[in-house]
Amino acid sequence: MTKKRIAVLMGGWSTEREVSLDSGRLVGTALQELGHDVIPVDVTRNLNQLMIDLTPKPDIIFNALHGVGGEDGAIQGLLEIIGVPYTHSGVDASAIAMNKVLSRKIFEREGIAVPPWKIVMKKDIDAAHPMPLPYVIKPLNEGSSRGVFIIKSEEDFKRFQKEWAFGEKILIEKFIAGREIQVGVMGDKAIGAIEIRPREEFYDYTAKYTPGRAEHFMPAPISTEAYEHVLNLGLKAHTVLGCRSVSRSDFMYDEAEDKFYLLEINTQPGMSPLSLLPEIAAHSGVSFNQLISWMLDQAKCDYAPCAH
Numbered sequence: 001m002t003k004k005r006i007a008v009l010m011g012g013w014s015t016e017r018e019v020s021l022d023s024g025r026l027v028g029t030a031l032q033e034l035g036h037d038v039i040p041v042d043v044t045r046n047l048n049q050l051m052i053d054l055t056p057k058p059d060i061i062f063n064a065l066h067g068v069g070g071e072d073g074a075i076q077g078l079l080e081i082i083g084v085p086y087t088h089s090g091v092d093a094s095a096i097a098m099n100k101v102l103s104r105k106i107f108e109r110e111g112i113a114v115p116p117w118k119i120v121m122k123k124d125i126d127a128a129h130p131m132p133l134p135y136v137i138k139p140l141n142e143g144s145s146r147g148v149f150i151i152k153s154e155e156d157f158k159r160f161q162k163e164w165a166f167g168e169k170i171l172i173e174k175f176i177a178g179r180e181i182q183v184g185v186m187g188d189k190a191i192g193a194i195e196i197r198p199r200e201e202f203y204d205y206t207a208k209y210t211p212g213r214a215e216h217f218m219p220a221p222i223s224t225e226a227y228e229h230v231l232n233l234g235l236k237a238h239t240v241l242g243c244r245s246v247s248r249s250d251f252m253y254d255e256a257e258d259k260f261y262l263l264e265i266n267t268q269p270g271m272s273p274l275s276l277l278p279e280i281a282a283h284s285g286v287s288f289n290q291l292i293s294w295m296l297d298q299a300k301c302d303y304a305p306c307a308h
């Protein structure tokens, strides 16, 4: 690839800001190693500043943002307007994937099992347990396990009531006792599945981003049939939402039932040193720099004719 000017969007204002800064730094280094000019852009809600940072227009925008604003179609919409090719999924796939309710409805319709779920209002949960224990409470659109409460006891419930800060509308779902398997997709291919075994109760924010707090098993040590099956499900989840480039899908595997439940698909998977997609890619023979280079090749605008 010839030398390009590439803006790396990172930071943002979501709860995953620090993770994104880590991803962005690593991506920037890879892009430099690949011989490109890198413009690091710390994205805030100051649009004037963002436009200044993106002037003159870069050749490609590498989106290393995570969470609200950067993973939910908002920034993608802006990039469509300015018409610079950008990495990862477009506006609608990003918005739907980030919305745990809309995405669940599509997954169910397409025959991808999700844990039994419902939407309840905070005041109703305060009055009575919304389903038999154990269950999981989560925000409608957060990431990195922020705001996820596993309710197995009255004590857990009290902690939820004290700490909840994610709005009135709440997603409740059945707790799936099982193994946590994540599938990486590159384009039209599921490239591998990894198992995560958190040392703590569940794969929370600390376990995700502190070295040694979760064990990774790559490839996931499950039967060949189960492995093939979950790869197919990961690719299907990517395809039915119309995702572009890379994604990482989180599944819970109930071994007794031999059934996979999709928790979510991440359209902006982490690119930090502990991140799972780069680890899955490496195992399939794709180095970090090759992955970044391939993602650049996939960059485009979905709607607006790109300026380039």
Ligand SMILES: Nc1ncnc2c1ncn2[C@@H]1O[C@H](COP(=O)(O)OP(=O)(O)O)[C@@H](O)[C@H]1O
Pocket (backbone or CB within 6 Å): 115, 136, 138, 142, 143, 144, 145, 146, 148, 173, 174, 175, 176, 177, 180, 202, 203, 204, 250, 252, 263, 264
């Ligand atoms: N229904 C469930 N059953 C068991 N564990 C769950 C369930 N939902 C979430 N978890 C645990 O919480 C973590 C975060 O949940 P997830 O839905 O992936 O939210 P986030 O968008 O914050 O990553 C999962 O990786 C898993 O460890």
Ligand SMILES: [Mg+2]
Pocket (backbone or CB within 6 Å): 144, 145, 250, 263, 264
């Ligand atoms: Mg998750």
